[in-house]
Amino acid sequence: MKLSKTVFTGFQNRLVNTFKLRSLRSKFMLSFVFLSTIPLVILAIFSYGVYHDILQQNIQSYTSEVIDRVDRNLEIYLSDLERILELRNDYYNLQFIKLSLAGDVEGNRKFIFRLWENLNNIRNFKTELRDVSITTIGGVTVGCYGVTHTDLAQNVLFQTLANRTAKDDSIAIWGPHPDWLGGPVFSVGKAIHGDYDNFLGMMSIDVDVELLERICGNIRLGKTGYIMLLDEENRIIYHPNRELIGKGIGALLGEASLADWQQDFTTKRRLGNQIVRVKTFAPANWKIIGLSNRFELATEMQKITGLSLTIILSTILVLTLMAVYFAHLLTNPLKELQQSMRHASEDLNTNVEIHTMDEIGELSETFNQMLARIRQLMKQSLQEQEKLRRAEMKALQEQIKPHFIYNTLDLIIGLLETNKNEDVINTVEALGAFFRTSLSQGQELITIREEAEHVRNYLYIQRRRHGDKYDYAIEIEERLLNKKTIKLILQPLVENAIYHGVRELETPGGLILIKGFLLEPANTICFQVIDNGAGMEPAKMEEINRCLRESGTGQRYFGLSNVNERIRLAFGPEYGLALSPTPGGGVTATIKLPVVEGKG
C-alpha cells in the first residue's frame, strides 16, 4: 500500500514536472485529454481485434456462401439436364437404336430425321449445349450434327454407363474433353436400356465449358480472390486464367495442399496468405475451390487502422481544443478572482467583478461579502481605537491634575502660612491660568503660545515654592507660536528638570532653559527642556530612553512616559521624547513634533 502510494506520488510528481503542471488550467487540460483519449484508444484496440475476427469470418462465410451458390447452380443446371435426359426412352430414340443395331438404314429414315429435329430443338433450349446425342452400343451416334461413329472404348461416359447395372439409373458425368468438333465440353449422360434391362446405349449432352466460366467467371472474392474448379483427378477445369486450365492443382497450390482436400484449410503462399475453401460437387466429384487473399484482409485492416488513427488523432485534437476552451472557460474567472484578490490585498476598497452562475461566481460573491465585512470591521476598529486613544489621553491628562494640584496647594498653603498674600494672589492667578490651559475647553490641541504660557505659569508657581534656587528662561521662535501642539507636554519635563535636576544642586545657580525651534530640513518642531542640574547616570538615562522607545512598558518614569505616549498617540511613533545629557552637566529633554498649523 505504502509502496503503491510512493509510486503514485512519484509518478504524479514526475508528471507534474514533465508537463509543468503548475497551473490549474494545464492540469485540467491534461486530465481532460487523458480521460477522453484512453477510453478511445482502448476502444480502438478492442474494435480492431473484433473487426479483424469478424472480417475474417465474413470472408470465410462469404467464400463458403459463394461456393455453395456455385454448387447449387451446377446442381440446378445438372438437374435441368437430367430432366432433358429423361427423353432418352422416347419412342423415336428406342426405334432408332433398334433399327440401327439391326442395320436397317432405310427403315431408320424417318426416325433419324425426327431425331435430328428433336435433338436440335433440345439443344436450342440452352445456349451452352453443344450437342445432344444418342449413342448405340454399335458405336453409331445420332446427334444435332447428323450421324457419326463413336469409338466407344475412348468414350469415358459410355464406358461409365455401360459398366453400371440397370438399377443404377443416375446420371454420369465426363469431365472436360474435346467433342467431335474439337471444342472443350463436359458431357452428361444417362443409360438407355431395352425391354429386358439390356444396355442399348446412352443419351448424352455435351455442354460447352463456357458454362463454367458463366457460373464462376463473374464471381470475385475480394479484389483478387476467385473460384476455380477441379475435376476428380485434381486437374483445373475452370480457372479465371485460361492458361492454367488443364494443369494439375499441385502446380498452383503446391503438392502438399492435396493431402487435405476434404476439409477447409488455410495455406500460406508467396503472394501473401490465401484463405482456401473447398467443397466437393458430389455428382461429378469435382471440387469447387474458393481462394481469397488474406493480404486483402490486411489491406482492409490497414485501412481500418488508418481510419481509426485518423479518428483518434482528430478526436484528440478536437478534445485538446475543447479542453483548452473549457479550461479557459473555467479558469478565467479563477484568474480574475485571483487578480481581484491580489488587488484586494492591497486595497480593501475593491470588489470582484465576476458574475458567473457557477461556484466561482458564488465564491466571488462570498469574497465580496468578506471584503465588505473586513471593511466594516476595520472601520469599526478604527473608531474603537480612536475612542480608546481619546479615553487614554483623557486618562493621562486626568493623571496630571492631582499630582500638580497637590504640589501647588502645598505651595499656597506654605505662602499662606508665611502670610505672603501677594505671592498667594499671583500664585493663585498663575494656577488659574495654568488650569485654564489644562482644560482648554476640552481641546486636545492648543497653540504653542498657550503651551509656553502654561509652562511659564507652572514655573512661576514652582519657583515660588522653591525660592531662588534656580532660574528659568523660555526661548521659543516667534514663528512657532501659532502652530499647534498637544497640550501639557512641556510642564512634566520642566517638573522633572526641577525635581531631578536643579533642585538637587547644592548651590543656587540652576537654570532651566526651554527652547522651541523648527528643524528646517525635517520640517519638525523641536522643544528642548535643558537643565544644568544634577544630571543623570548614563545607564539610567539609557534605560529611560529605552522605556520611551518601547512605549507602554509600564508605570515607571511616569511623567516622561506620559508625555512620550501622548505625543506618539497623537502623531505617530516617529515623534516623541528622548533624553540626553546637557553638556557641562544636567539633562536635556527633547521633544519632536510635526508642524500642525493652527486655525487663523
Added chain:
Amino acid sequence: MELGVIVSLKVARLFCLAFLFLCLVLNLPLFSPDLRPGFWMAAAGSTSVSGSFPPKTRPLVIAIVPKSLDNPVFVDSMETAMSTAKELGVKLEWVAPFKVDPDLQVKIIEGLIWRKVDGIAISTSDPEKIRKVIDKAVEAGIKVATIDADCPESQRLFYCGTDNYKAGWACGEAMVKIVTERGLADKRLKTAILTGGIEAHNLNERIRGFKEAVAGKLDLEYVALLACDDDTTTGAKVVEAYIKEHPETDLFYFSGGWAFFGPTESMPLYQEWCNNGGIAVSMDTFYSVLQAAKKGFAQALVGQDFRKMGELTVKYLVDAINGLPVPMEYIDTGLELADESNFDLLLSQKKPWEMK
C-alpha cells in the same frame, strides 16, 4: 570365336538399350499425365483444331456434309451412301448444320479435319466460305469431293451430282414449250424465281441454264428472285406471300422443289394463281413434288438422281482414298424429266419420305 562373342554381346546390349528406350517412350505419357497434349491444349486455345486423335487402327472413315440436315432431298443420298459404305467396309458419317449455315458448315468440316477422317464429300452452301476449308482439308491429306453442290476453284478431287446448268436448261426448255403451247410466246411475261441460298453455286447454275434456255425464245421480265435457304416451310411461305402481293406474275421458276416438299394446302393463293393460268416449272421429282405438280402446282419438273449421288460419291471417294483413279472430275448423275404425261408413272415408281 572370341570376336564372335564380343560382337554378340554388343548386339545384345544394343538390343537391350533399344528395348528400354522403347519402353520409356511408350510409358512416358502414363507417368506424366499433365504433360499430355490433346484436349487441354485445345481447350486453352478454345476451338483450335490442333492436337491428336487416337491412332488409326480403325476402318476408313468418310464423312458426307450436306448443306443441312433438315432438307429431305438428301435422305435418298444418305441411304445409298450408307449402304455403299457398308458394302465397302468403311464407316460413313453424315454431318451437317441442322439448317443451312455456311459458317457452321465450315466449323463442322474443320472438326472432321481435326479428327483426321479419311475422306469428306461436301454439298457446298457457300463456295466462297467453303473453298478455304476444302483446301485446308486437302492439305491435311484428306480426300475431298463435292456432292450435289460444287465448289469450283477449290482443290476438291471431284464433283458428283447433277449438271446444274443442264438441269436449268432443261427447265427453260420445258418453260418455252408450255408457254408456246399456250400461245404466250410473243408476250412479255413477268417471271419470278425461287432459289435456296443466294450464294449456292449449284442453284445459280440452274438459274443461269434456265435463263439462257429461254433467251431469244421468250420475252421474260425477271421481276423477283426469292430465297428460302433450302427450308421447305420458308419456301412455301415466301411463294405464297409473293403471289399475294403480285398476282399479276405470269411465270414461276423453282430452282429447287422446297415449296412442294410439305403439304400444299398451305399455299391457297398460289393454287388459285395456278388455276388462273399461272405457269410454273420446278426442279426435283420427289414424290411430294410430283404430287403437287399433279395438282397443278407445276406444269413440268426436272429431277435429279440423289440415290446415284450418294452411291457414286462414296464409291469414288473410297477409291481415291485407296489410291485408285477417279474416272472423271465431273461425275454427272443425270436428269429426270416429268410433265403431265408421266406424273402418274413416276408417282407409282417412287415412295414418299414419310419422315413425319
